Amino acid sequence: GKGIKAKLAKKIPIEREKFLGIKCLHGQKIIGQISVNSVIGGMRGLPLLFCETSSLDKNKGIYYRGKLLKDVCAKLPRVQEGTQEGTPEGCFFLLTTGLMPTKKEAQEVTKEWLKRGSVPRYCLRMIDSMDKRVHPMAQLCAASACLNPQSQFVEAYTKGARRADYWKYAYEDSMNLIAMLPTVAASIYANVFKDGEGSREVNHKEDWSGNFCRMLGLPEKDFVDLMRLYMILHADHESGNVSAHACHLVGTALSDPFLSFSASMCGLAGPLHGLANQEVLVWLTKLRKAIGDDPSDEELKKFIDDTLKGGQVIPGYGHAVLRDTDPRFVLQNEFAMKHCKDDPGVKLVTRLWKIIPEVLKKLNKVANPYPNVDAHSGVLLQHYCLKELKFYTVLFGVSRALGVLSQLIWSRALGAPIERPKSFSSTEICRFINEA
Numbered sequence: 001g002k003g004i005k006a007k008l009a010k011k012i013p014i015e016r017e018k019f020l021g022i023k024c025l026h027g028q029k030i031i032g033q034i035s036v037n038s039v040i041g042g043m044r045g046l047p048l049l050f051c052e053t054s055s056l057d058k059n060k061g062i063y064y065r066g067k068l069l070k071d072v073c074a075k076l077p078r079v080q081e082g083t084q085e086g087t088p089e090g091c092f093f094l095l096t097t098g099l100m101p102t103k104k105e106a107q108e109v110t111k112e113w114l115k116r117g118s119v120p121r122y123c124l125r126m127i128d129s130m131d132k133r134v135h136p137m138a139q140l141c142a143a144s145a146c147l148n149p150q151s152q153f154v155e156a157y158t159k160g161a162r163r164a165d166y167w168k169y170a171y172e173d174s175m176n177l178i179a180m181l182p183t184v185a186a187s188i189y190a191n192v193f194k195d196g197e198g199s200r201e202v203n204h205k206e207d208w209s210g211n212f213c214r215m216l217g218l219p220e221k222d223f224v225d226l227m228r229l230y231m232i233l234h235a236d237h238e239s240g241n242v243s244a245h246a247c248h249l250v251g252t253a254l255s256d257p258f259l260s261f262s263a264s265m266c267g268l269a270g271p272l273h274g275l276a277n278q279e280v281l282v283w284l285t286k287l288r289k290a291i292g293d294d295p296s297d298e299e300l301k302k303f304i305d306d307t308l309k310g311g312q313v314i315p316g317y318g319h320a321v322l323r324d325t326d327p328r329f330v331l332q333n334e335f336a337m338k339h340c341k342d343d344p345g346v347k348l349v350t351r352l353w354k355i356i357p358e359v360l361k362k363l364n365k366v367a368n369p370y371p372n373v374d375a376h377s378g379v380l381l382q383h384y385c386l387k388e389l390k391f392y393t394v395l396f397g398v399s400r401a402l403g404v405l406s407q408l409i410w411s412r413a414l415g416a417p418i419e420r421p422k423s424f425s426s427t428e429i430c431r432f433i434n435e436a
């Protein structure tokens with residue numbers, strides 16, 4: 001609400017000045033080189049994108065607004081009585097404004113989201129009418145896109161709003177969309193897994209995560225704390241990952257935030273990206289079925305080898321940028337050690353953390369043999385009885401909204417132009433090399 005918007009209104013003119021200064025003084029400076037490998041290899045390593053909200057160090061992991069994720073988790077204000085974790089609301093305040101919120105400021109975001117959280121009936125009806133075979137992620141993409149008639153950005157653009165004001169409408173849409181996501185996601189869950197049974201009532205005494213967990217039928221205190229942590233950890237990972245980049249790319253065409261977020265979720269739904277958290281559980285379930293809950297190291301290594309021989313990747317391991325264990329994995333493991341260290345799934349994931357990297361290193365091609373965020377989340381969700389694997393990436397998506405929409409607000413604030421890189425055919429690349 002007023003808190004974030006007022007802070008942005010103050011900060012944006014200053015950042016615009018800075019941006020213009022960089023453009024005028026340094027716009028022509030060269031900060032990287034492009035190899036043919038980069039062009040044909042997914043642009044890996046190219047310093048190409050702009051991101052205000054977060055920055056990734058290949059060894060230390062993600063920084064939100066210059067703060068290591070572990071410190072963000074430690075410092076975000078604990079808002080509800082008796083909670084051990086900060087809130088995603090506070091995290092959104094940090095990502096958008098760059099400031100660590102006070103307890104009151106984090107509470108204000110909760111209030112604002114509670115006010116904005118009611119989902120239009122037509123959208124809920126659309127979810128209810130979906131065939132259960134439609135994957136929950138596809139339902140999330142559809143639900144987000146279908147909210148586009150709510151867009152204040154579209155309305156303002158149509159009426160000829162000034163470009164300098166675009167961010168205000170992107171902000172309003174983003175706040176409304178985030179506020180609605182727990183109800184949207186819980187309705188998808190109820191539709192696919194519970195024959196439509198489940199509450200859609202927002203309770204004004206609970207925060208965003210509390211409402212979400214209650215709507216999922218899992219109101220236990222520790223699970224709500226896990227959800228708060230989960231929503232903070234998965235929120236942002238720079239702007240080059242598939243979901244953030246998709247949101248940004250579509251947003252630069254001035255498609256509204258509902259459509260941009262829908263595109264983002266289409267990307268998150270892929271097995272090499274967010275769907276990996278579902279894949280990990282599928283893989284672990286097969287493993288436990290094949291060799292039991294307490295296999296020997298040798299049995300585990302053989303199972304890993306067989307997966308690789310079958311031409312599959314080990315889900316939850318590896319990363320395009322990280323070169324060490326993902327701190328988001330470590331933070332989840334710390335939560336697990338505190339709350340459920342004897343859970344067989346948790347024990348297995350903790351053991352595999354030592355074994356899988358050794359096997360992957362031997363392949364001599366995996367750039368990062370260590371676990372990423374997705375290697376851990378599933379067993380924690382299982383522990384608290386959220387058993388439906390197909391829903392896991394939706395949780396990632398609800399969290400990712402915080403990051404990609406913060407980025408979207410800043411893209412509009414700084415006037416990011418339409419993205420449109422040049423492409424080359426193989427013939428053109430060969431011609432270029434021959435002429436060079």
Ligand code: NMX
Nearest residue numbers: 272273274276313314315316317318319320365366367368
């Ligand atoms: N298991 C087996 N092989 C792997 C793995 C893995 N976990 N990770 C990378 N490789 C292979 C990769 O397939 C490639 O093989 P080839 O040359 O035969 O095509 C080779 O190692 C080099 O790839 P990298 O440069 O290490 O990885 P890249 O940057 O291309 O891709 C991932 C990064 C994350 C897509 C990749 O590590 C992967 O597929 N991991 C498993 C899926 C996963 O956990 N994704 C989630 C990422 C986090 N998220 O939520 O988005």
Ligand code: MLT
Nearest residue numbers: 237240241242320321372
């Ligand atoms: C993410 O959180 O988006 C993943 O770790 C993938 C990435 O950063 O490339």
